[in-house]
Amino acid sequence: METLTVGNAKLTWLQGGVTHMDGGAMFGVVPKPLWSKKYPVNDRNQIELRTDPILLELSGKRYLIDAGIGNDKLTEKQLRNFGVCEESSIDRSLSQLGLSTASIDAVLMTHMHFDHASGLTKWDGEELVPTFENATIYVSQVEWEEVTEPNMRSVNTYWEDNWRPIKHQVKTFSHHMKIDEGLGMWHTSGHSNGHAIIRYIDEEHQFIHMADLMPTHAHRNPLWVLAYDDYPVTSVHEKKRWLDEAIKEGAWLTFYHDAIYRAVQFNEKGEHAQSVAREQYAYPVHK
Numbered sequence: 001m002e003t004l005t006v007g008n009a010k011l012t013w014l015q016g017g018v019t020h021m022d023g024g025a026m027f028g029v030v031p032k033p034l035w036s037k038k039y040p041v042n043d044r045n046q047i048e049l050r051t052d053p054i055l056l057e058l059s060g061k062r063y064l065i066d067a068g069i070g071n072d073k074l075t076e077k078q079l080r081n082f083g084v085c086e087e088s089s090i091d092r093s094l095s096q097l098g099l100s101t102a103s104i105d106a107v108l109m110t111h112m113h114f115d116h117a118s119g120l121t122k123w124d125g126e127e128l129v130p131t132f133e134n135a136t137i138y139v140s141q142v143e144w145e146e147v148t149e150p151n152m153r154s155v156n157t158y159w160e161d162n163w164r165p166i167k168h169q170v171k172t173f174s175h176h177m178k179i180d181e182g183l184g185m186w187h188t189s190g191h192s193n194g195h196a197i198i199r200y201i202d203e204e205h206q207f208i209h210m211a212d213l214m215p216t217h218a219h220r221n222p223l224w225v226l227a228y229d230d231y232p233v234t235s236v237h238e239k240k241r242w243l244d245e246a247i248k249e250g251a252w253l254t255f256y257h258d259a260i261y262r263a264v265q266f267n268e269k270g271e272h273a274q275s276v277a278r279e280q281y282a283y284p285v286h287k
Helices: 021-028 075-082 090-094 116-118 141-148 160-169 234-248
Strands: 003-006 009-013 018-022 044-051 052-058 063-064 107-108 120-125 125-130 134-139 172-173 176-180 184-188 196-202 207-208 253-254 263-268 270-279
Touching: 003 207, 003 253, 018 021, 021 044, 063 176, 090 125, 116 120, 120 160, 125 134, 125 160, 134 160, 141 160, 141 172, 160 172, 176 253, 207 234, 234 253, 234 263
Parallel strands: 063 107, 107 134, 134 172, 207 253
Antiparallel strands: 003 009, 009 052, 018 044, 052 063, 120 125, 176 184, 184 196, 196 207, 253 263, 263 270
């Protein structure tokens, strides 16, 4: 498991599963000859996307950024269509660290799409129960409202199985919430109406987790947004705002979906100043 220390915070990437999604959808209106130079694509026009939660250890607390794709939550058709070749093994990842799901104090949900939220619940016999039994689950108020009352577009990605068993654990916020010293969540909208990002600052050390505003390092161009985004123009503006801030402050950008990099620091030329590569990745690394 890859790790990164940022000030007093330690980040560890767990194994939350993997999907293979349509590359065109993941890069929106950007032509394939451009984005395929930045991120590998298979013969079905799919790109590999991890769904790996990040364990964040800070101030004696253990936080999880998003929850993975879960286990036995998808139908055979969904497994095929989403190119799922690996489901979650978070229990095993935590066990290797001497931890368990009971060790997680809070889960910071950037949004509640199935590929981020399916791991919030698990099967106990015929019943779905919370995976992280002791955790508070933070999510923006707008996102929670959309989850519990999805519209005709979002109903296909906000699944009742992922939220109803954990609703007693949920704590919502409007624009911003302080989670811990230097650690907060900000509502951005864009990818979903309730989408949020996470930022940690410890003097000159910091990281920004932009979640699906910038799902991989290859999405660095602010104009390269997803066809899945509900509000793509908002995504462009929010991504530019936070990316400019990250470059100015020398912040790490961390990734949940990237199959190649776990985290990257960009310089003002858009080059990698520093990076943490995913050790298991088998393809050439693109910078």
